[in-house]
Amino acid sequence: MYLTRKFHIEGTEQLRRLSRSSADLWNSICKWYWRTVDRQDHWISKTAMRRWHCKGHDVLPSQTAQEVAGQFYEAIGSWHDNDRKGNPPKRCDKTYNVLRWTYQGVTLREDGVLRLSTKRGEDSILIDWPVDEEPRTVEIGKASDGFVVRAQYDREPVDRTTGDKVAGVDLGEKHLAAVFTGDDAFTINGGELRALRHYQNSLKAKLDAKIDRKERGSNRWKKLVETKRKQLDRIDNKITDLLHKLSRKVVEMLLERRVSAVGIGDVRGIRDRMGYGKRMNQRLH
Structure with a gap:
């Protein structure tokens, strides 16, 4: 089974810059997605959007940039699954957005520190990790007092039942x-x-x-x-x-x-x- 560990970390200029860049990418994807729908009556696929906006991003590592598109299309998919009821994701004014890394961009060092990949030539993001298992996904979102880390990792289920009632x-x-x-x-x-x-x-x-x-x-x-x-x-x-x-x-x-x-x-x-x-x-x- 999967467990999620959530904890706060202090904000750094690097995290703020990456989070703002993630928001800019979300705003751009959202804007061009709906502009294409309105003008050409065409729903851009996630693959095409990633190729158009995420490949070779100037600030975000490729994997994290692609995850921004994934977040947007998850929201679109949820709206479609609900028979297009409610409000679709149309906000294009985000200041900060969640940063997401999958297991390919996450490394757990021997000293218990998580290393999150960044663009070539930039310092990796280092976070103290209190669990022995390496997480499969890591998300970092902006909070009022810094940033919040949510990391999901594998853990064998523990049977705590001691009776047969x-x-x-x-x-x-x-x-x-x-x-x-x-x-x-x-x-x-x-x-x-x-x-x-x-x-x-x-x-x-x-x-x-x-x-x-x-x-x-x-x-x-x-x-x-x-x-x-x-x-x-x-x-x-x-x-x-x-x-x-x-x-x-x-x-x-x-x-x-x-x-x-x-x-x-x-x-x-x-x-x-x-x-x-x-x-x-x-x-x-």
Whole structure:
């Protein structure tokens, strides 16, 4: 299995320059991709875009430049997979962008330092690495207080189960999960998640009302749409983080009770069968 290690490092002028260059490349790819679509009704392939914009890049090593194109086409692919709903990746005003290296550009030295390849004639990027395994991919992104490193590496899975108990889990709205192990039971409170969901829905309704009062396509309309996207993305990130922490808490509590298998109630299609009124439906959704 793969594990991801995340940690902060101090910013250097070299990292800032490479990150800005990565953003410039993203902006250029994004601009010419949509310009070609609008003017020629032609969707440029990733291979052609890499050949056009990434090959022989002035600042970024070839592999890292190609990964910028890969990031853009991953976003395009996700938009297509979602039946082109929502906003496609059209931003061409990035200041910093993520730098990505695959295993070909990553070397783990004997002294526990990662060496990331750069252009010929430039100093390699050196990062202290706290794990014995060499990472398969390394990403470095800009943060307010420096840069954030995310590195993915192989790790053999560890079986932590010590018993043969089976637990049943019932998903709910007030109690996010009600768990019965046969010997005892416990619940996971869903109040914080419910509050975030409620705030998300009310904020969306409030911003939608403001957007509807503006002329579509005007500067004010565009600013409100961007504000809505940023604020809802921020809440989505909080919800994802909370769900991850709560699910991990459930797993840890089950391991303490020597549980090796879990059965979860099937709630698929429940939205189609609900009709308890507007407020109650929103809570249960």
